[in-house]
Amino acid sequence: MTATTFEDFAAGCRRDLDRALTVWLPGPPVSPPRLHEAMQYSLLAGGKRMRPVLVFAAADAIGLGHPDARTLALPAACALEMIHTYSLVHDDLPAMDNDTLRRGRPTAHVVYGDALAILSGDGLLTEAFALLAREPVLEGTAIAQRKLQTLELIARSAGVGGMVGGQALDLQWEGAARQEHPDDDLLRLQDVHARKTGALIRAATGAGAIMAGGTPGQVATVDAYAIELGLCFQIIDDVLDVEGDAASLGKHAGKDEAAGKLTYPALFGVAGSRQRARDCADRGHAALEAAGLSGHLPAILDWTLTRTQ
């Protein structure tokens, strides 16, 4: 199961993902050509594909490398990347974070205008759910129930209790006065991150586990792992925004500080933040070990901790 290195595994995931996205994203004449072009521009711009890799790794860890696990998990991997991409397109809009560079290229609204950028995001979100309702096309009650459970998990995680709610809170608190007690700042920061980044990362491992036929205990284990992974990922994201430069990040660095955003480095310094990220990774590893689950899941924790972009 883990005969391949994590790098090979991740490269295989990205290859399968890009092929499926190209096939499953409706093109002309179903979609107007320019709308399709705008969706593809953002969706096929590369990126880490972290969420799809997570879906596959969770399915693989539970399906013990059975080839069906990959087939069952592929629609959720695609849907989560479509939803992640839509959120970036909308967040980058002038009315939101007003960012002009993403994944090393001009953002969608810079190239296609605000109206088509909004519609391309709406289209990606909507088609993600159409895909989840249809694929994989397999008969049987068990599969239908898994699809509905996965669909609800992903929708809740992307919705007002998750990602959309996190972006609303982020905008609300941007540049807002700090709380009197530093603990309140931390609670706010954790709430925004848990919603904005954490929810979709948890949905990715949950979707992979559910589609692969995981037991409730296994689904709970990958969720405990994903909570730590998501927090680790976000802390390092904040650190890289302070340390990085636009060339290696593919997006503008230092924008958090410029926007007066509350971040981990602002609260704990860079060294203190990195220590917190390491603590998250340790807890994530421990959760997997206690349940006897592994595959490529541990390697994703290590990659998250040491990544430079």
Next chain:
Amino acid sequence: MTATTFEDFAAGCRRDLDRALTVWLPGPPVSPPRLHEAMQYSLLAGGKRMRPVLVFAAADAIGLGHPDARTLALPAACALEMIHTYSLVHDDLPAMDNDTLRRGRPTAHVVYGDALAILSGDGLLTEAFALLAREPVLEGTAIAQRKLQTLELIARSAGVGGMVGGQALDLQWEGAARQEHPDDDLLRLQDVHARKTGALIRAATGAGAIMAGGTPGQVATVDAYAIELGLCFQIIDDVLDVEGDAASLGKHAGKDEAAGKLTYPALFGVAGSRQRARDCADRGHAALEAAGLSGHLPAILDWTLTRTQ
């Protein structure tokens, strides 16, 4: 089954709908309070509730007034109204149609700002799918399959092949040069309308029929009916935009002409357009009669034809 008048039936539908929307739209602490307020502002602003009434009428016609038909159809009725509302919020944005009045009140972005308006639309769309995946909470393969089929139908109709694609084409062709041949103008106009308004109307009757356990033949009949109804609705919409005033429409009248949009009255005049609407209604009635389906479906055709707002 049709002991009640259409007016009583529609009023009952709207009452059930508003009650369910209030319960099912996630409020605080799941949603940030202001985001929830913005979603409610647009969702509970009244409106004709045409799509939900259609869902119930189709379910009722097939379920022969059995109370379960209403229970089975309620989630789809709510989801379609949430999706319709999100599309209005996004279409009204300054980056799109830039409209400031809707359902007799200032539009969402006027009250809450562009960022929260975009997010409230994203939230309504996402939560609609979460709702469809979960409700109605009933065991059994048949129900799970109906839910997946309904979910895919609604997502496809709202997606790039339907509503979102229609809005993209509408923006693209707004004020564009007329075609050399008038028939090409009509084809463009029909394509935009079929996507932008027609698709969701067809999804409404289809969802009601599928959830009530309709046969493939019954689902096809309500679809044939809905195609005529959608076209009739859109022609009258264009006519009312020419004839109406803001007070009775609850939105700005004459905006199509001001925007240089292609409309039925521009192509066929008001009398010619009304005649085309009557022809649609006749064909819709014929489709129902041929299949022996009725209930309140015929009354909706008549209301669409004679409405003044």
